[in-house]
Amino acid sequence: xxxxxxxxxxxxxxxxxxxxxxxxxxxxxxxxxxxxxxxxxxxxxxxxxxxxxxxxxxxxxxxxxxxxxxxxxxxxxxxxxxxxxxxxxxxxxxxxxxxxxxxxxxxxxxxxxxxxxxxxxxxxxxxxxxxxxxxxxxxxxxxxxxxxxxxxx
Amino acid sequence: xxxxxxxxxxxxxxxxxxxxxxxxxxxxxxxxxxxxxxxxxxxxxxxxxxxxxxxxxxxxxxxxxxxxxxxxxxxxxxxxxxxxxxxxxxxxxxxxxxxxxxxxxxxxxxxxxxxxxxxxxxxxxxxxxxxxxxxxxxxxxxxxxxxxxxxxxxxxxxxxxxxxxxxxxxxxxxxxxxxxxxxxxxxxxxxxxxxxxxxxxxxxxxxxxxxxxxxxxxxxxxxxxxxxxxxxxxxxxxxxxxxxxxxxxxxxxxxxxxxxxxxxxxxxxxxxxxxxxxxxxxxxxxxxxxxxxxxx
Numbered sequence: 001x002x003x004x005x006x007x008x009x010x011x012x013x014x015x016x017x018x019x020x021x022x023x024x025x026x027x028x029x030x031x032x033x034x035x036x037x038x039x040x041x042x043x044x045x046x047x048x049x050x051x052x053x054x055x056x057x058x059x060x061x062x063x064x065x066x067x068x069x070x071x072x073x074x075x076x077x078x079x080x081x082x083x084x085x086x087x088x089x090x091x092x093x094x095x096x097x098x099x100x101x102x103x104x105x106x107x108x109x110x111x112x113x114x115x116x117x118x119x120x121x122x123x124x125x126x127x128x129x130x131x132x133x134x135x136x137x138x139x140x141x142x143x144x145x146x147x148x149x150x151x152x153x
Numbered sequence: 154x155x156x157x158x159x160x161x162x163x164x165x166x167x168x169x170x171x172x173x174x175x176x177x178x179x180x181x182x183x184x185x186x187x188x189x190x191x192x193x194x195x196x197x198x199x200x201x202x203x204x205x206x207x208x209x210x211x212x213x214x215x216x217x218x219x220x221x222x223x224x225x226x227x228x229x230x231x232x233x234x235x236x237x238x239x240x241x242x243x244x245x246x247x248x249x250x251x252x253x254x255x256x257x258x259x260x261x262x263x264x265x266x267x268x269x270x271x272x273x274x275x276x277x278x279x280x281x282x283x284x285x286x287x288x289x290x291x292x293x294x295x296x297x298x299x300x301x302x303x304x305x306x307x308x309x310x311x312x313x314x315x316x317x318x319x320x321x322x323x324x325x326x327x328x329x330x331x332x333x334x335x336x337x338x339x340x341x342x343x344x345x346x347x348x349x350x351x352x353x354x355x356x357x358x359x360x361x362x363x364x365x366x367x368x369x370x371x372x373x374x375x376x377x378x379x380x381x382x383x384x385x386x387x388x389x390x391x392x393x394x395x396x397x398x399x400x401x402x403x404x405x406x407x408x409x410x411x412x413x414x415x416x417x418x419x420x421x422x423x424x425x426x427x428x429x430x431x432x433x434x435x436x437x438x439x440x441x442x443x444x445x446x447x448x449x
Contacts, residue, residue: 077405
């Protein structure tokens with residue numbers, strides 16, 4: 001069983017200059033379209049080459065204030081206002097500033113067991129499938145697991 | 154020769170209490186463009202540059218990046234070409250006062266924390282981290298502003314104000330000043346930011362080393378006018394504002410400095426930076442400076 005057999009070819013990508021606000025909207029729309037929670041999207045350039053991956057973790061990490069550990073001790077602060085101010089500050093930051101650029105990819109002929117091994121050892125939940133520098137699809141950890149389930153049955 | 158050091162609020166506190174474990178590190182061959190991206194992503198002020206076997210070789214700060222931008226080095230140049238080394242370091246059990254001395258005497262803003270294993274960097278401590286720790290102590294102190302709001306324990310005149318700690322001079326430039334001119338001023342004066350004024354000498358914006366770093370990454374021409382990249386609005390506080398409130402504002406907003414205005418909001422009279430406040434080595438009221446007592 002190879003990557004090309006289980007990859008999802010319905011994927012949407014972000015552009016490097018998209019803003020964080022646009023990326024969050026894209027996460028919401030893609031999740032709705034695909035009927036499952038999507039936690040990571042590929043980022044491609046004008047030539048459709050993969051240049052990075054943006055996960056919700058990247059966004060949450062960037063939104064976290066540097067001294068957030070002190071916030072917990074500030075019971076008298078207006079957190080709602082602070083949070084709204086924070087959202088305003090980060091919403092226009094481009095995706096290229098916070099995406100992960102050292103993306104692990106696989107080829108269409110990578111075997112399921114290799115895919116599983118990469119995901120476990122590198123703590124990766126999604127792997128882009130690349131051939132001739134073009135993105136063909138993406139394999140999610142849930143797809144790998146559900147495929148294994150079918151094989152067991 | 155034995156030396157005597159007056160006890161301060163930070164006496165007895167160690168690096169381990171203030172340091173953060175996340176160290177942004179990159180191999181020496183990483184491009185400057187990617188290095189800037191990492192600094193932005195992790196909101197860090199410096200990159201630890203590593204060599205073979207992940208050994209620390211040097212540091213790239215925003216000042217180094219500003220120098221590279223001024224020299225119009227391509228973004229594809231390697232971090233190893235502009236780093237300063239070796240990185241200055243301390244141990245987790247070192248006293249915070251000693252570390253502040255080292256930062257101040259070497260003119261740097263962070264020290265890397267070494268672990269038990271040779272060359273193992275386990276954390277980093279900077280002025281903001283020290284100030285964050287100090288702020289937490291002040292908030293839990295019975296003489297602090299937070300407690301006094303509830304108990305009226307300490308009198309207002311005991312409070313330290315921004316004017317007691319700020320740097321009472323600000324460098325300002327017209328909005329048409331080319332970025333090269335801004336960089337020359339920052340470099341010559343050792344400031345972290347320049348105020349940008351309009352023709353009527355009213356503050357319009359700020360250019361910090363972070364703004365220049367962003368401009369560098371976006372390939373902005375170094376002859377572009379200051380107002381093309383300046384940050385707005387000018388975040389400021391009154392000279393008579395309480396130091397505790399100003400520190401809180403800087404920590405909450407993740408900013409390095411606040412400009413200080415007099416009663417006329419448009420008249421900037423100084424600047425309060427994280428390093429100003431950390432170097433002050435006191436809490437936010439005179440109780441710490443007079444009695445040297447603090448109740449965590």
